[in-house]
Amino acid sequence: MNGSVRMGRVLGVPLRIHWTVPLLVVLFGYSLGSQTLPAWTPDQSNAAYTVAGLAGALLLLGSLLAHEAAHAVTARRKGIPVQSITLWALGGMTEMGKPRAAGAAFLVAVSGPLTSLVIGAAALGAGIGLDALSGWVVPSAVLVWLGWVNFVLGVFNLLPAAPLDGGRVVQALMWWRTGDRDRAERAAARSGQVLGILMIAVGWISLLRGALSGLWLMLLGLFVLIVAGAERRRAALAPALRGVRAADAMSSPVETCPDWWTVERCVEEVALRARHSTLALIDFEGRPSGLLDLPRLARIPTPQRETQRVRDVATPLSQCTTCAPDDLLEEVLERLRPVSGMRILVTDGPNLVGIITMRDVSRIVQRHALRGTGSR
Numbered sequence: 001m002n003g004s005v006r007m008g009r010v011l012g013v014p015l016r017i018h019w020t021v022p023l024l025v026v027l028f029g030y031s032l033g034s035q036t037l038p039a040w041t042p043d044q045s046n047a048a049y050t051v052a053g054l055a056g057a058l059l060l061l062g063s064l065l066a067h068e069a070a071h072a073v074t075a076r077r078k079g080i081p082v083q084s085i086t087l088w089a090l091g092g093m094t095e096m097g098k099p100r101a102a103g104a105a106f107l108v109a110v111s112g113p114l115t116s117l118v119i120g121a122a123a124l125g126a127g128i129g130l131d132a133l134s135g136w137v138v139p140s141a142v143l144v145w146l147g148w149v150n151f152v153l154g155v156f157n158l159l160p161a162a163p164l165d166g167g168r169v170v171q172a173l174m175w176w177r178t179g180d181r182d183r184a185e186r187a188a189a190r191s192g193q194v195l196g197i198l199m200i201a202v203g204w205i206s207l208l209r210g211a212l213s214g215l216w217l218m219l220l221g222l223f224v225l226i227v228a229g230a231e232r233r234r235a236a237l238a239p240a241l242r243g244v245r246a247a248d249a250m251s252s253p254v255e256t257c258p259d260w261w262t263v264e265r266c267v268e269e270v271a272l273r274a275r276h277s278t279l280a281l282i283d284f285e286g287r288p289s290g291l292l293d294l295p296r297l298a299r300i301p302t303p304q305r306e307t308q309r310v311r312d313v314a315t316p317l318s319q320c321t322t323c324a325p326d327d328l329l330e331e332v333l334e335r336l337r338p339v340s341g342m343r344i345l346v347t348d349g350p351n352l353v354g355i356i357t358m359r360d361v362s363r364i365v366q367r368h369a370l371r372g373t374g375s376r
Helices: 021-040 046-077 102-134 137-157 165-178 181-208 213-241 263-269 294-298 329-334 358-371
Strands: 004-010 013-018 082-088 091-096 256-258 278-282 288-293 321-323 343-348 351-357
Touching: 004 046, 004 082, 013 046, 021 046, 021 082, 021 137, 046 082, 046 091, 046 102, 046 137, 102 137, 102 165, 165 181, 181 213, 213 329, 213 358, 263 294, 278 351, 288 294, 288 343, 329 358, 351 358
Parallel strands: 013 082, 256 278, 321 343
Antiparallel strands: 004 013, 082 091, 278 288, 343 351
């Protein structure tokens, strides 16, 4: 989701639009205006089809936003922090914290598909009613199309496989019944991987038979497969990280560099002898001000290194993930910022006391494996 842009707020939640959203609008608008509407309502003008196709695509985008907003509103009512809503070509994503109870997880998961089904019923009823009362065939057809698409969206999202909402529902029910959240997450992720493989296979067969929609199904299946695999790995990590504080995982002392230094001075005096690929920057008062990625530093042309400051090529502190030494590592990882990656600055008040990288997390997991799965 790094290619998304902040576009205001929805019900108090930051809204981000991925660069693929215009592609979604164009594809659906073109398909609706050039194929679906001419087949459903022949003998209309090209202008009417074009305008109606664009309107239908925008209404679909609004439906996706309503689906994600339902997740966000339900989560906030259950005390779950919501960071953002992102719309992209394959739908939407609501970034939020983990539910603390199975009941809350169930309600958050089911709220999105129910919203899509309600929108589908409302749009379908409005389309049929508008056609019967006014005879406006093109607007009626757009509403009927919107209704059916939302029905498909709602039903598809209820498939019992993560990361789809149906997978979250099954996960919540299994969690409630067994009391084992990790087991429920692993089971939902495995079903997601199976569904992703099936979608890719069906899409490939459809594509071989000349149906271009098979390509879309393959892309969606690939997304499901990748995310389900990531969730399965995260579920496997959870037992190792549970109860671990940031202070137990961090590396200390931290290699730092003054943020007012030039790139050339940083390379000569710090970077060449650094043990890690990341340096923490500090300001004049010794407080952390950002993170410097050494591979990015290496790409700076030699003539520019004499004048360019390292703070100009670093990730500023406002975009970095920070935590206190006593914060639980599992909770800190949930609020990782995509820009800073798997790098967490540990601060005690204004002072930098440590840094957590993927290597540190791997060390915690290895220690857990050595103790045995039953030691925690």
